[in-house]
Amino acid sequence: MLRRVRRAHPPLALLAGGGLASVLVLVPITYIVVRATDRGWQTFADTVWRQRTLELLVRSVGLAVVVTTASVVIGVAAAWLVTSSDLPGRRFWRVALAMPLALPSYIAAWAWIGWRPDLVGFDGAAIVLTSISYPYVYLPVLGALGRADPALADVARSCGRGPWWVFVRVTLRQVRIAAVGGALLVMLYVLSEFAAVSIMRYESLTKVIYSSYRASFDRTPAAALGCVLVAATMVPLWFAVRFSGSGRVARVGAGSTRTAATVELRRLRWPITGCVAALLGFSLGVPAWNLVRWTGRGSSTTTWNDVAEATATTLGLAAAAAAAAVIIAIPIGLLSARYAGRCARAVTALAYAGHALPGIVVALSLVFFGIRYANAIYQRTPMLVGAYVVIFLSLAIGAIHGSIAQAPPILDEVARSSGRRQVTVWFSVTLRLAAPGIGTAAALVFIATSKELPATLLLRPIGTDTLATQLWSRTDAVNYAAAAPYACVLVLIACIPTALLTRASVTRS
Amino acid sequence: MLARRWPRVSAVAISLALVMGACGGDDSDGASSSTSIAPTTDLATEQGSLDGGELTLYSGRSESLVQGVIDAFEAETGVVVKVRYGSSAEIGASLLEEGERTPADVFYSQEVGAVGVLAKAGLLAPLPATIVERADERFRPPAENLWVGVTGRSRVIVYNPDLVPDPPASVLELTDPKWAGQVAIVPGNAGFQAFITAFRVTQGDEAAKQWLLDMQANGVRTDIESNGDVLEAVDNGELAIGLINHYYWGALAAELGAQNMTAQLVFPKGDDPGGLFNATAVGITTSGAENPAALALVEYLLSDAGQRYFVTETHEYPVIDGVADPIGYPAKAQLEGPALDLTDLDSLEATQALLTELGLLS
Incomplete structure (x- = not known):
């Protein structure tokens, strides 16, 4: 027993890395607690203990539950169809179905409200958010299906079980962890979402947080409602931990590249193809149609030079944020996968909780701490990149933790027993095995950063324009035609890592 | 075991330090400032000394509406203006979080309410009466001169x-x-x-x-x-x-x-x-009070050229006399509306x- 504990000593370098990550995730949480209580606990309690707060919470959670459920159903079904069935054109669908991840929610929402203004409210918000969030489930499930051992399904089939039984009893169990991880991201994202719910005119907790700033510059009730949001995230977090199960997920010996048997869809083949095409038509086609409509709609113009400049800036910032987030998430991934540290798990939980806060709250927390403790880099590029890390760290931690957990620890131990230092082992063995997860983390942060708006507006160096800020300033002034090129480029550059993500999940199989 | 517990203890210590630091920093937010701006004579006489000057503007109005007038001001004076654009709410909340440390010299708001909140928080410095009085009475504060209207x-x-x-x-x-x-x-x-x-x-x-x-x-x-x-x-x-x-x-x-x-x-x-x-309004922050370029910008916004820009580009009404009203709308003199001071609107x-x-x- 004693020996086990000693072996579980994390090296100091790792703890230092974990410490940095914990400071970062504490920034927004600390800020909302400080702000929410700065007029005393009575005001805080008055804001939180109102009928209205409960109503809003129910509305936010209701939307999150519906979108998450729909995303899980669509994501799992789509991933299964492109990996295990004889769906025509599977290679094309496999990449295309991930593409909606590249769409900023506001672009999708404007498109839908332009096409179907009658969909305002819950229905519209749920449709828009599902259409762009299901890839958070689809991509990890795609990867999990690729890695899953086909032997289990074969055995079940050879025992005379039908394809439906195999899907429910075997396949679903194999993708459970991936699906739950994706579902958690969707749920937290929907809780924090502001742009789409506001355009679709659905009253949610985040919409009220924004109006609190907008109407009165009053930061206290906004922060108090932020605390409610963070508290609300504890429920799905607990469920996610419960349902992804514990125990070893890594195994050695699944290296065989035997391909799984293809399930024949028979007479459902074409109807199902129609459904997949419709899904893509709704999630990608509607926004594309709207961008074309914008271009033809107005007289305002923009110069290609401005678009090119904003593109270069966006690419640079997104790449820097992706690299920084990965570097900071790796120690947390190692700590929680290899040392089962409670502290690392707490940092992970806080990072997820922070992900449920609306962007404006996180941005103000960074203004608050940045000007006081990081004045030298305040409103400079390093600070902006740091802000992106704070906002999107949970995306990186999720992907990296999973892949490190799947890299068999026995290989570490073998390498260590041959006399290598622990840090060398991580670089030469563990992180190489976890490379697909690290790539996924980088791509997710890259895509999210390129679309980010509220923190970028407040923290960017003056004169730095990203595609998202340019798009915002054009649409704010109703110059739709001038906004369209920025929106197109924004979607296109997010498509590249999205395509790489599908490739990564396929080559892993 | 001890080693494993360490990070948790340190995380708590760090968060405590952050909270305490935050509370300490808060004290200065509410403090009002007695700094005031030295009245300048005339924009023309200032130009020589302004060349090479620099200022930071926080704008709650969007770039496509404001940048043109900033460009004209830069060309006229040689001052370099760094502008941060955002919505009035986000920029206003950000200014309140920054407090007196703000890098902003000037805040241009979409409405009087936001400058009113900053004035109450003690974050704005008084403007010279000569500048404020250029605006019609209905577009200026009745006392203190902490802000002035720019467009109606x-x-x-x-x-x-x-x-x-x-x-x-x-x-x-x-x-x-x-x-x-x-x-x-x-x-x-x-x-x-x-x-x-x-x-x-x-x-x-x-x-x-x-x-x-x-x-x-x-x-x-x-x-x-x-x-x-x-x-x-x-x-x-x-x-x-x-x-x-x-x-x-x-x-x-x-x-x-x-x-x-x-x-x-x-x-x-x-x-x-x-x-x-109603009006859009501008104010100079306490940290911009010593910057002559900040005052020159406010002066320019209320000049004939600045006012004409807004009339043609944003279809708003001028706040000074002698500048024509926007085309396609009724004349300013015909607009009535309720009789009140814009500061009466601070009971938001x-x-x-x-x-x-x-x-x-x-």
Whole structure:
């Protein structure tokens, strides 16, 4: 027993890395607690203990539950169809179905409200958010299906079980962890979402947080409602931990590249193809149609030079944020996968909780701490990149933790027993095995950063324009035609890592 | 075991340190400043010393509306202006978080409310009376000179003539059952809240509340997020009537072509609060009080050239005499609206409490 504990000593370098990550995730949480209580606990309690707060919470959670459920159903079904069935054109669908991840929610929402203004409210918000969030489930499930051992399904089939039984009893169990991880991201994202719910005119907790700033510059009730949001995230977090199960997920010996048997869809083949095409038509086609409509709609113009400049800036910032987030998430991934540290798990939980806060709250927390403790880099590029890390760290931690957990620890131990230092082992063995997860983390942060708006507006160096800020300033002034090129480029550059993500999940199989 | 517990202990210590630091930092936020700006003589005499100057502007108005006048100011004076654009709410909240450490020298706000909040928090320095007095009396603060209006904007009734051949002349008529379910308001919008504040200030809290209750009983629509969306809904026939600010019409007309506009405007007459004449406003922060370039920018915004820019580009009304009104709108002299000081609109919180009580705001 004693020996086990000693072996579980994390090296100091790792703890230092974990410490940095914990400071970062504490920034927004600390800020909302400080702000929410700065007029005393009575005001805080008055804001939180109102009928209205409960109503809003129910509305936010209701939307999150519906979108998450729909995303899980669509994501799992789509991933299964492109990996295990004889769906025509599977290679094309496999990449295309991930593409909606590249769409900023506001672009999708404007498109839908332009096409179907009658969909305002819950229905519209749920449709828009599902259409762009299901890839958070689809991509990890795609990867999990690729890695899953086909032997289990074969055995079940050879025992005379039908394809439906195999899907429910075997396949679903194999993708459970991936699906739950994706579902958690969707749920937290929907809780924090502001742009789409506001355009679709659905009253949610985040919409009220924004109006609190907008109407009165009053930061206290906004922060108090932020605390409610963070508290609300504890429920799905607990469920996610419960349902992804514990125990070893890594195994050695699944290296065989035997391909799984293809399930024949028979007479459902074409109807199902129609459904997949419709899904893509709704999630990608509607926004594309709207961008074309914008271009033809107005007289305002923009110069290609401005678009090119904003593109270069966006690419640079997104790449820097992706690299920084990965570097900071790796120690947390190692700590929680290899040392089962409670502290690392707490940092992970806080990072997820922070992900449920609306962007404006996180941005103000960074203004608050940045000007006081990081004045030298305040409103400079390093600070902006740091802000992106704070906002999107949970995306990186999720992907990296999973892949490190799947890299068999026995290989570490073998390498260590041959006399290598622990840090060398991580670089030469563990992180190489976890490379697909690290790539996924980088791509997710890259895509999210390129679309980010509220923190970028407040923290960017003056004169730095990203595609998202340019798009915002054009649409704010109703110059739709001038906004369209920025929106197109924004979607296109997010498509590249999205395509790489599908490739990564396929080559892993 | 001890080693494993260490990170947890350190995380707690760090968060405690952050909290304490934050609380310490807060004390300075509320402190008002006694710094004041030395009055300058004339823009022309200042130019020599301004060349090579630099200032940071936080703008709650968007780049496409403001950058042109900044470019002209830079060309005229040689001052380099660094502008941070955002919405008034986000920029205002950000300024409050930054407190006296703010890098901003000047804050240009979409409405008087935001500069009022900053003035109350002690974050604005007094402006020289000579500059403030250039603006018409209705666009300047009655005391202290912590801000000055830059452009004027009127509340209007927008209607679709295809749906409404006989438009209402006053917001007070909109409670008539014949408009049931046909009118949209935007309760979260600052312009709408200023209108309700004006209603309360000039006709009393009870009258304002009664009007809102009657509107609600008449099925007023509150589901449209912004003035721009209301205008578009009216223009394409989804909605009959809306309450917005006048210049949205000019902006959409510039984008779509004035001949393609269906929506038309009514400027309510007399002391109808629905015709409130409000302003965008500028102030100099306490940290910009010593920067002569900051004062020069405020001076430029109130100069003939600065005012003419806004009239042609943003379709707003000038705040000084001798500059022509925007084309296509009634003359400024004909605009009436409720008689009040714009600072009387600072009882915004009472308005929001009323809107919250009626379930129009959260």
